[in-house]
Amino acid sequence: MTPPSRIRIGSAPDSWGVWFPEDPRQVPWQRFLDEVAEAGYEWIELGPYGYLPTDPARLTDETDRRGLKVSAGTVFTGLHHGPAVWEETWAQVSPVASLTRAMGAGHLVVIPSFWRDDRTGAVLEDRTLTPAQWRELTTQTERLGHEVRERYGLRIVVHPHADTHIDSEENVNRFLDATDPALVSLCLDTGHYAYCGGDSVKLIETYGERIGYLHLKQVDPGILAEVRRHEVPFGPAVARGVMCEPPTGIPALEPVLAAAQRLDVELFAIVEQDMYPCPPDKPLPIARRTRQLLNGYGLRSCGPR
Template sequence: MDRRLRLGCQTYTWEMLGDAYQDGPDKLLEMIAGAGYAGIEMTDRMIGHYKDSPQAFARALAQQGLVLVAYAVGSDSGFTEPAMLSADLSAAEQAIAFAGYFPGALVCFGSATIRSPGARDDKFAAAAAFYNAAGELGRRAGVGIALHPSSHHNTLLFNRADYDMIFARTDPMLIGWVPDTGHILRGHEDMLDLLRTYSDRIRYLHLKDLDEDGQWAMLDTGDCDLDAVVTTVRRAENFNGWLVIEEESDQAARDPLAAVKANRDKMREFGL
């Protein structure tokens, strides 16, 4: 089934600046709306003073004409520490309650990550236990839940074998997938085959590019075949139509607003 496509922006472009970004969430909304995006994926680290005030955040979004696509949540446990499962699920419940205030918004949990020594199989088991339990919390609350594999340091979900493992251990009725084109390319995978194999899992898409040296690149300047990816994903049964651009290149580190504006302009060449 074909879906109407909409463009969102991920706030990690500013989060990666660390203490160099001090302007808070309201400035983020202003910049993202001003750059021409319709939606936003807000991380738990950038939500700021709105963390316990979804009503106020809804008003701020409305003022900027933005939709909350997803609330992205991570954990110091990497979701692979059984001793932290209870705390992680408590945080998940809070995130789900927050996202539940926004019709159609999902909670996106970050990549399972190795934080301590131990067998990889045990790490997969712990991650799957968290994702499945969080998915059940989402089901009860009527909020969609998805996981977001990445290629960052010590990720458990890097290559095709890792994707196969986590998807085999998680319930497709409870846990969706947010494919990230840049992270998939870093895993040296056949991206279109991966997207087709797990198309029923896809909820929305992260667009990011990677150059031939494995470095983040501005959109459509690297190895990502945007047209082929979007054509494939938009036919996925459970895809909601959101393309969320997450820019992490050196250009974005120097001038994040200019980078996200350039990416928005680039997508106009694709009719979006």
């Protein structure tokens, strides 16, 4: 495999069991920063807003002295509800986008809202959108892409996610076909896409110009089969270990990275192994092994900024 020098590898708080701004079962943010640097990564995401310091000067000091840089921030949205939720959505997006820009990053990862609660499994709304809701989802996402670009100079990358309305190959294709490539790109999460039955290599080869960002993740096929059989919500599925350490799961990451490299564009590929909750001493050894695995694929340098 040709060394993919245009792919920049990083990790995220998610790989340290961090899902919330504050939670006693999560490692302190200082430990996350120490360990992600120790594992050999140079790029990180902000994770849930408020987990890392939100003062740009302080966060810059903390990342700089560990040799870390920020690739993206993350927001959750429910844009299929239409203009009625715009002000509420923007109130959540704005501080994240501001910090993301202040840290020198260029991407905002946008995750659709869940149709069922990821902790309790309670059904919050129908899992299938109406045609009118699909129109709202696509037009409001384009609006978000425009506003984030104009106000903050960031590119939104929409993240297909389990238990949301943008999940399967059918829904991802429908979403991409209905949105403007100039405003909306995709954050392809290999684990979530496999969880929902998708083929990451096929998606890259079919919609290559829409792939703006990658999350590297694998699914344990045995646990996934049980999750599907019993319709287990995503949160409890993660607690069962459905997202597993590479290279023990699917999809194989080397072909995905090779397909991404053939696009001949600069991409971030951020390792995200969902592990919530998890013992505090579990993430670092996994992070080290995963970084060594990626080294073996030729991903030794983070490439240009």
